[in-house]
Amino acid sequence: MPVMLMRSLKPPELRNGTRYVVVNCSPMVAEVEIAVGAHKGKRHFIPRIPLEPTDTQLPFKFQWRQLPLRPCFAMTMNKAQGQILKCVRLDLRQHVFTHVMLYVALTRTGSKDNIHFIAPNGTTRNVVYTDVLYISSQA
Structure with a gap:
């Protein structure tokens, strides 16, 4: 599936807006291949990253982990x-x-x-x- 990275992780190869193709996906990591550009064909592992809401009125903190990828058809x-x-x-x-x-x-x-x-x-x-x-x- 074509995807786009939504957060820079390791520039210049893992940069916000770069298009990838998902090669393999497990519960904690996605293996992707760069689809275009100078690094085309290189494979990387994208981990789930911790996220926290910033504008919450809740009396407790919570966190979730998610892949910083979006479908990019x-x-x-x-x-x-x-x-x-x-x-x-x-x-x-x-x-x-x-x-x-x-x-x-x-x-x-x-x-x-x-x-x-x-x-x-x-x-x-x-x-x-x-x-x-x-x-x-x-x-």
Whole structure:
């Protein structure tokens, strides 16, 4: 199953946002193989890590252990930054927030033939908030 690491454990190979494929899974650890990038094919063991709630009103503390992995059959444009993908499918039924998000999505693959869109009438609206651009240019 394709998964994404949700917390950096040992950069640069075990870094937040890196995609892996689960090779084996036991109750306390998952064996994963790096799916893309310079370290593609290397295998690592991801342990369950202890987590504690920070905003609890409970009169006691509790802790649980969980794998810092999420299924990654799809990803947001922000998480796709730095990824190399064979094929990109974009759902543009909702407007893209910034030019940069669309640029990141369109440049994840090396060929325009590997980019596919879902968009009403084959178009999407380019939303630019000029107030935000003005404020950021003044800083």
